[in-house]
Amino acid sequence: MADLDEDEALLAELGLELTPIKAAARTAQEERLIAGFEEILRFVEEHGRTPQHGEERDIFERLFAVRLDRLRALSDTHPLLMPLDTRGLLQEAPSLVTTQQGEALDDDALLAELGVVEGASEDDITQLRHVRSFEERKALEDIASRTPCPDFERFAPLFERVEGDLKSGLRKTLRFGRDASVEKGNFFILGGQMAYVAEVGEPVRTPNGESNARLRVIYSNGTESDLLERSLQRALYKDETGRRITDDDHGPLFGGTLEPDxxxxxxxxxxxxxxxxxxxxxxxxxxxxxxxxxxxxxxxxxxxxxxxxxxxxxxxxxxxxxxxxxxxxxxxxxxxxxxxxxxxxxxxxxxxxxxxxxxxxxxxxxxxxxxxxxxxxxxxxxxxxxxxxxxxxxxxx
Known part of the structure; x- marks a missing residue:
């Protein structure tokens, strides 16, 4: 402590004041850039590779790929993000070649495939409006740890069928909330992955009197989770892109009244x-x-x-x-x-x-x-x- 006092006295004699350096407050725009880049880093850590473009890719992987291209292209963001870039992602050139490709794969176009309709967007990379907040990410993490699904071959055809039904229009996606029920056989979109409720356990009563049940949920990436019904509902509520996938029962094949199709x-x-x-x-x-x-x-x-x-x-x-x-x-x-x-x-x-x-x-x-x-x-x-x-x-x- 004596040494510290002597140092302070010496600085005082030199006319210098010892004041703590305050960290510069970040703007909301900078916070969103950082949050968006952190999501990309988490993807790389989980999958061992950078997100890729392509229709066969998961919708959020495609979104992350577009976002990473934009961050790479805008050198003004590099001083802010480089301290976080432990994998050297920003040092590579953008993979998109033409402006037309970039426009065709912007955030709004990709999220529209999940049924998300937003207002007009700007081309500026700083408009990362679809980055989830910490609270939203935490809600998704709370639903349970996902583990590899040992019998995924049983469920893979179901996901292929539903994906085909969505493309053909036989099914559609609805914002979760109007119908908050969760039943065996239901399909949802959660965190960019298709989720299938394969099993529903016996309902139990929570302290506040509500019914809850343990679920087995299978995801389209070959993983599964063991979570409670209320946890799944909460995660779907808080995920802005959370969706219910409708059933394919939209009426008879033949009938007396003609429908549009x-x-x-x-x-x-x-x-x-x-x-x-x-x-x-x-x-x-x-x-x-x-x-x-x-x-x-x-x-x-x-x-x-x-x-x-x-x-x-x-x-x-x-x-x-x-x-x-x-x-x-x-x-x-x-x-x-x-x-x-x-x-x-x-x-x-x-x-x-x-x-x-x-x-x-x-x-x-x-x-x-x-x-x-x-x-x-x-x-x-x-x-x-x-x-x-x-x-x-x-x-x-």
């Missing part, structure tokens, strides 16, 4: 490929494409040899079924769901040597498709699933 007279058509691909040649009698059109089938397949959807080859129509007042979207999704386990996984090359993967082709005998159509018409299809091992429709349960 209904067609008065439609045709279900079944095609067989005339491709000379060796695998297709070997299994030609089993490989079929099922489609629906409100026009002429011949017009639909006129340029099949130029369309990857038709394996870049001519096709022949092997069956057609005329139907009235049908909901095209629901019917197509129903067919794809029934025969999901028999979907053809085949990659072919186009004339430039680029790999393409035809969709909506199935390894299903024609007589089974015919039976499925009849069961759709009489309403009994809901009791059946397709068993690829037996090559037949079998009653569920």
């Amino acid at each position: 209904d067609i008065v007279n439609g045709t279900i058509y079944v095609l067989r490929s005339l491709s000379n691909n060796s695998y297709v040649v070997e299994h030609r009698e089993l490989i079929h494409k099922i489609g629906i059109t409100g026009g002429k089938v011949e017009t639909r397949i006129a340029n099949a040899e130029k369309d990857p959807t038709y394996m870049l080859a001519k096709v022949e129509v092997v069956a057609t079924y005329k139907l009235s007042n049908l909901n095209r979207m629901r019917l197509e999704n129903l067919f794809h769901r029934i025969f999901q386990g028999a979907r053809l996984e085949l990659t072919i090359e186009d004339r430039f040597g680029n790999p393409v993967k035809p969709r909506e082709w199935f390894l299903v005998p024609l007589h089974v498709i015919d039976e499925a159509v009849r069961r759709i018409q009489d309403g009994s299809i809901t009791d059946y699933v397709y068993d690829p091992t037996q090559a037949m429709l079998v009653r569920q349960g």
Whole structure:
């Protein structure tokens, strides 16, 4: 203590005052920049890589990738963020090449895919309006630690199906809150991941008299968590991008009243490929494409040899079924769901040597498709699933 007093006395003789240095207060804008960069750092720590662009990526990974590109491009932010950059993320060049690409992948465009609609945005990187606050991040962390899901192969097809339903419009996302219920089989979007409620335990009473239950929640990234119903609800409430994914039961396939996506007279058509691909040649009698059109089938397949959807080859129509007042979207999704386990996984090359993967082709005998159509018409299809091992429709349960 004596040494300290002597130092202070010496400084006083030199006319210097020993006053503590106050840390400069950060602006709200700087705080948001830091919070946004910290989210990117957490992503890198969790995944061992930087966030990447691409439609196959998780929506928040794509958002982080855009944000990182913007931070890299704006050198004025580097003095603020460099002390946090333990991984040297800001030293690399932005991965986006053109301005058009950057605009196509801005925060609003990406979040719109989750059903988030915001007001007009500015191009300035400092407008990181979608960065979650500490309280919001803490709420998400509180829901429970996620662990690898040991039987994820059981649930992966469910996530693929729901993702397809969202793209086709069969399902949609709603802001969580209007309906706060949580039941087995429900799907949500939480923290940028799709979440599926696989199990609901016995309800228990909390001290304030409310009902609560232990849940098993599976996430689309292959993890799961064991958490309470109230914790999930609280996290969904506080997550600005938290969403409920609606069920796919939006009414009958056929009815007396036309809806916007209904067609008065439609045709279900079944095609067989005339491709000379060796695998297709070997299994030609089993490989079929099922489609629906409100026009002429011949017009639909006129340029099949130029369309990857038709394996870049001519096709022949092997069956057609005329139907009235049908909901095209629901019917197509129903067919794809029934025969999901028999979907053809085949990659072919186009004339430039680029790999393409035809969709909506199935390894299903024609007589089974015919039976499925009849069961759709009489309403009994809901009791059946397709068993690829037996090559037949079998009653569920």
